[in-house]
Amino acid sequence: MMKKITAFQNKIVIVTGGAAGIGRAVCEAFAQCGAHVYAADINEQGLQALTSQSFPGSITTIKMDVSQAVDFQTAIDQVVAEHGALDILVNNAGIAVAGDFHDTTMAELEKIININLWSVIHGTKLAYSQMIKQGRGHIANVSSSGGLMPVPKQTMYSAIKHAVTGFSHSLREEAALRGVEVSAIFPGMVQSDLWDNAINVKDYNMKKVMQGTGLKPISAQEAAQYILEGIAGNKRSIIFPRINRIIVRLYQLFPNIMAKVVVAPLAKASK
Numbered sequence: 001m002m003k004k005i006t007a008f009q010n011k012i013v014i015v016t017g018g019a020a021g022i023g024r025a026v027c028e029a030f031a032q033c034g035a036h037v038y039a040a041d042i043n044e045q046g047l048q049a050l051t052s053q054s055f056p057g058s059i060t061t062i063k064m065d066v067s068q069a070v071d072f073q074t075a076i077d078q079v080v081a082e083h084g085a086l087d088i089l090v091n092n093a094g095i096a097v098a099g100d101f102h103d104t105t106m107a108e109l110e111k112i113i114n115i116n117l118w119s120v121i122h123g124t125k126l127a128y129s130q131m132i133k134q135g136r137g138h139i140a141n142v143s144s145s146g147g148l149m150p151v152p153k154q155t156m157y158s159a160i161k162h163a164v165t166g167f168s169h170s171l172r173e174e175a176a177l178r179g180v181e182v183s184a185i186f187p188g189m190v191q192s193d194l195w196d197n198a199i200n201v202k203d204y205n206m207k208k209v210m211q212g213t214g215l216k217p218i219s220a221q222e223a224a225q226y227i228l229e230g231i232a233g234n235k236r237s238i239i240f241p242r243i244n245r246i247i248v249r250l251y252q253l254f255p256n257i258m259a260k261v262v263v264a265p266l267a268k269a270s271k
């Protein structure tokens with residue numbers, strides 16, 4: 001059962017990738033807390049399913065492509081026109097491209113850069129300007145445990161998530177001087193459509209490889225709880241679940257041993 005966080009009452013929130021998985025659960029959790037949430041996604045059908053529920057707050061849907069800066073501008077303009085402010089942006093939308101880097105096409109590399117990295121830069125750039133004007137706001141960018149440690153066969157995904165980590169942690173210190181908060185979010189394994197929708201290069205099977213790690217994914221609702229608590233506490237890094245915090249910590253302390261024992265086997269796995 002989701003714990004309600006009263007601080008989010010009447011807050012104006014945009015969540016990208018809100019139609020499914022973690023993003024959808026985050027939209028619902030904010031709306032349960034009384035926030036007015038804009039679920040932004042490219043998947044119109046998924047967005048429609050969100051509007052059938054009622055909440056203490058509200059959920060409005062916006063169809064947009066996060067890789068397009070112009071879509072972000074339109075969305076933020078709409079939100080500010082309707083509410084006069086944007087309190088929280090969660091840059092969550094993302095895709096996975098998995099398989100041998102050597103076999104990955106340039107088009108696939110560009111696609112994941114556009115959706116997973118440019119989205120975060122566009123969204124942050126535009127929301128940040130609005131939040132500076134307000135003198136307040138919070139930007140939360142979804143990275144991954146793969147943004148703190150390497151993930152062979154998800155090389156580009158991991159590289160981009162490391163970029164999101166560095167971007168968010170660097171901006172956090174600049175933004176604090178302007179009254180704006182920035183967090184980076186590091187989920188471990190979460191039940192969602194990410195693995196099913198992954199672009200698998202050649203005969204790679206991301207879902208099977210991830211299942212083969214033996215780690216049990218948490219639900220998207222649990223992930224949302226961690227995310228909302230982290231944002232409410234203005235945490236620099238929101239890392240979950242506990243097993244993921246331990247793995248990441250061990251990698252930071254013993255990178256060579258962890259590379260050999262945990263990371264290298266992923267380079268060999270394919271199905």
Ligand SMILES: NC(=O)c1ccc[n+]([C@@H]2O[C@H](COP(=O)([O-])OP(=O)(O)OC[C@H]3O[C@@H](n4cnc5c(N)ncnc54)[C@H](O)[C@@H]3O)[C@@H](O)[C@H]2O)c1
Pocket residue numbers: 016017018019020021022023040041042043046064065066067092093094095115142143144145186187188189190191192193194195197
């Ligand atoms: N599920 C996990 O185990 C896990 C682990 C670590 C990090 N993450 C990250 O969490 C975030 C959410 O992923 P998820 O697991 O909920 O996946 P998901 O596939 O269930 O949801 C992703 C959402 O993003 C949307 N999206 C994709 N491209 C878009 C675009 N161009 N414009 C707008 N929306 C777009 C999709 O339509 C979908 O609704 C991603 O950034 C992912 O990298 C997930």
